[in-house]
Amino acid sequence: MIISVASGKGGTGKTTVSTNLAASLDRELRLLDCDVEEPNVHLFIKPEHQHSSVQTTFVPVIDASRCTGCGECAALCEFNALAVIGKKVLVFPELCHSCLGCQMICPEAAISDGKRELGTIETGTWRHILFSYGRLRVGEAMSPPLISRVQALIQPQELVIVDAPPGTSCPAIAAMKHSDFVLLVTEPTPFGLHDLKLTVEAVRQLGKPCGLVINRADIGNHDVYRYAERESLPILMEIPFQRSIAELYSKGRLLVEESEEWRRSYAQLFDKISAICAAEEVTP
Amino acid sequence: MKELVVISGKGGTGKTSITAAFASLAQNSLLCDSDVDAADLHLLLCPQVREQHDFIGGSKAEIDQQRCTGCGICVERCQFSAISKDFVVDPLECEGCGVCRAFCPDDAITFTPRTCGAWFISDTRFGPMVHARLGIGEENSGKLVSVIRKAARELAEDRGYRLTVTDGPPGIGCPVIAAITGATAVLIVVEPTLSGLHDMERVADLAAHFRIPAMVCINKYDLNRDMTAVIEAQSSRRDLLSVGRIPFDSSFTRAMVEAQTIHEYSPGSDLSKIVESIWHNIMTAECMNKPERHVLPTIR
Numbered sequence: 243m244i245i246s247v248a249s250g251k252g253g254t255g256k257t258t259v260s261t262n263l264a265a266s267l268d269r270e271l272r273l274l275d276c277d278v279e280e281p282n283v284h285l286f287i288k289p290e291h292q293h294s295s296v297q298t299t300f301v302p303v304i305d306a307s308r309c310t311g312c313g314e315c316a317a318l319c320e321f322n323a324l325a326v327i328g329k330k331v332l333v334f335p336e337l338c339h340s341c342l343g344c345q346m347i348c349p350e351a352a353i354s355d356g357k358r359e360l361g362t363i364e365t366g367t368w369r370h371i372l373f374s375y376g377r378l379r380v381g382e383a384m385s386p387p388l389i390s391r392v393q394a395l396i397q398p399q400e401l402v403i404v405d406a407p408p409g410t411s412c413p414a415i416a417a418m419k420h421s422d423f424v425l426l427v428t429e430p431t432p433f434g435l436h437d438l439k440l441t442v443e444a445v446r447q448l449g450k451p452c453g454l455v456i457n458r459a460d461i462g463n464h465d466v467y468r469y470a471e472r473e474s475l476p477i478l479m480e481i482p483f484q485r486s487i488a489e490l491y492s493k494g495r496l497l498v499e500e501s502e503e504w505r506r507s508y509a510q511l512f513d514k515i516s517a518i519c520a521a522e523e524v525t526p
Numbered sequence: 527m528k529e530l531v532v533i534s535g536k537g538g539t540g541k542t543s544i545t546a547a548f549a550s551l552a553q554n555s556l557l558c559d560s561d562v563d564a565a566d567l568h569l570l571l572c573p574q575v576r577e578q579h580d581f582i583g584g585s586k587a588e589i590d591q592q593r594c595t596g597c598g599i600c601v602e603r604c605q606f607s608a609i610s611k612d613f614v615v616d617p618l619e620c621e622g623c624g625v626c627r628a629f630c631p632d633d634a635i636t637f638t639p640r641t642c643g644a645w646f647i648s649d650t651r652f653g654p655m656v657h658a659r660l661g662i663g664e665e666n667s668g669k670l671v672s673v674i675r676k677a678a679r680e681l682a683e684d685r686g687y688r689l690t691v692t693d694g695p696p697g698i699g700c701p702v703i704a705a706i707t708g709a710t711a712v713l714i715v716v717e718p719t720l721s722g723l724h725d726m727e728r729v730a731d732l733a734a735h736f737r738i739p740a741m742v743c744i745n746k747y748d749l750n751r752d753m754t755a756v757i758e759a760q761s762s763r764r765d766l767l768s769v770g771r772i773p774f775d776s777s778f779t780r781a782m783v784e785a786q787t788i789h790e791y792s793p794g795s796d797l798s799k800i801v802e803s804i805w806h807n808i809m810t811a812e813c814m815n816k817p818e819r820h821v822l823p824t825i826r
């Protein structure tokens with residue numbers, strides 16, 4: 243079973259929920275931080291035996307001695323990553339989407355394989371958790387390819403918790419599309435509600451079952467609750483705003499490590515998710 | 527024209543509430559919400575839309591089953607596994623590269639640009655605002671950000687505005703790169719948490735990568751004073767100008783519920799004064815008062 247923890251906007255407590263949920267369970271699981279632009283999970287789950295692997299993607303390299311400047315490669319490229327000036331081909335590697343089209347079309351076989359670094363994948367273990375996260379290279383514009391590499395670590399039949407990037411555009415979709423359940427973390431504020439609605443729309447387009455965690459449940463107003471009722475979205479957990487919780491978070495500490503009560507609440511959250519998935523005929 | 531972009535790395539640090547407060551303080555300025563994926567600024571500024579434009583993003587492939595002979599060339603060539611065994615393109619997987627169309631021997635694949643969102647020029651009680659909405663699950667958010675930044679720039683030049691205040695997108699990927707490239711300066715709004723520090727460092731690295739001067743403002747600084755000190759020390763080590771600290775105050779949330787800026791919700795309050803002094807520090811900062819450059823981003 244794959245559970246994605248998502249939120250319309252950042253800073254709603256998505257990482258709090260994914261890390262505490264993972265730490266509360268007493269079974270083996272895989273935890274993936276797919277928020278590769280701003281990964282934070284490793285600040286809470288500090289893995290041991292960490293190893294790092296650099297991830298690269300294809301970019302074209304032009305062999306000037308073979309190239310005739312015919313321009314077919316640039317005409318095919320949809321992303322303006324190639325331009326022919328006079329008889330010379332200019333490559334803008336940061337715009338390349340690695341479709342290999344230029345290489346396939348070149349009549350002179352003048353295009354060989356180059357590389358662009360996407361970032362790294364860090365992997366390690368922490369107690370019962372096999373943890374990996376992607377770290378996008380600073381300056382790299384495209385996060386979905388690295389997110390897909392992190393997702394590719396998933397083995398069949400595993401229990402997986404995915405910390406998804408915020409938003410509803412391609413990076414968030416890339417992280418959520420393989421999951422069996424999407425846990426949406428929101429705040430009961432106008433911003434929180436507005437962004438939640440967009441995320442729910444995205445999750446429904448993907449056809450995934452979902453449920454809500456309401457964080458800082460006592461700030462803002464009741465509109466989120468009314469919305470959840472109208473849309474029949476189950477509220478699976480509420481976390482009150484407490485300075486003590488905020489302080490633990492600020493220090494990179496886990497709530498479930500400090501409080502048995504919270505450990506039980508998170509374990510129950512998992513049971514509720516399993517029950518919903520069972521009802522949807524997904525085997526945990 | 528000067529361009530100040532307010533970013534945060536993660537989002538949810540109070541960036542939009544602070545941007546809205548700046549909107550009420552800024553003179554002769556234009557607003558831009560470049561968080562096109564989860565735009566929130568309009569919830570506080572209630573813009574009246576004056577112009578609406580379609581955003582034409584990338585193309586996606588579609589296979590005409592009538593013409594397709596099932597040769598399988600497209601499936602083999604597609605690097606994104608977007609075409610099923612029975613020759614249907616999954617629009618969520620399709621990268622829009624056009625390779626399948628280029629190699630289909632029977633011309634069975636159509637590849638047309640699609641409307642992926644919309645952008646708007648609006649009026650607010652604090653002046654004009656340029657904003658946008660990207661469709662759910664769409665790509666090209668960086669391209670949409672480039673489109674609205676260009677529109678904001680043209681509007682400013684047209685009407686003689688001297689400053690654009692932009693609510694920036696979260697993260698460090700394509701929309702942020704498109705939002706900050708060539709801007710006068712960025713303001714990083716950070717919370718005093720371990721993750722806030724980590725996010726700030728990533729986004730400060732990004733600003734440095736594109737040679738954009740960066741300033742730092744710590745929101746809810748009193749939630750962890752030790753971390754506030756660490757962040758300020760880290761800022762000065764990186765040559766980021768600290769423009770001020772804002773205490774934790776639920777007035778921001780209450781103002782949000784009322785669709786007001788902090789200066790409308792509690793005029794003359796200590797909190798309002800703190801935000802005013804931060805705004806003053808930004809507007810008098812050296813980086814905001816340098817001769818202007820004219821560079822536009824090139825994310826496509």
Ligand code: SF4
Nearest residue numbers: 309310312313315348
């Ligand atoms: S298609 Fe090949 S030969 Fe033609 S311009 Fe491109 S690299 Fe040169």
Ligand code: SF4
Nearest residue numbers: 319338339341342344
């Ligand atoms: S691999 Fe694709 S995206 Fe990259 S340069 Fe070649 S045609 Fe363009």
Ligand code: SF4
Nearest residue numbers: 594595597598600630
């Ligand atoms: S390449 Fe064209 S004809 Fe061949 S399977 Fe694909 S769509 Fe059909």
Ligand code: SF4
Nearest residue numbers: 604620621623624626
């Ligand atoms: S356009 Fe590119 S990504 Fe889309 S189906 Fe065709 S080959 Fe695959």
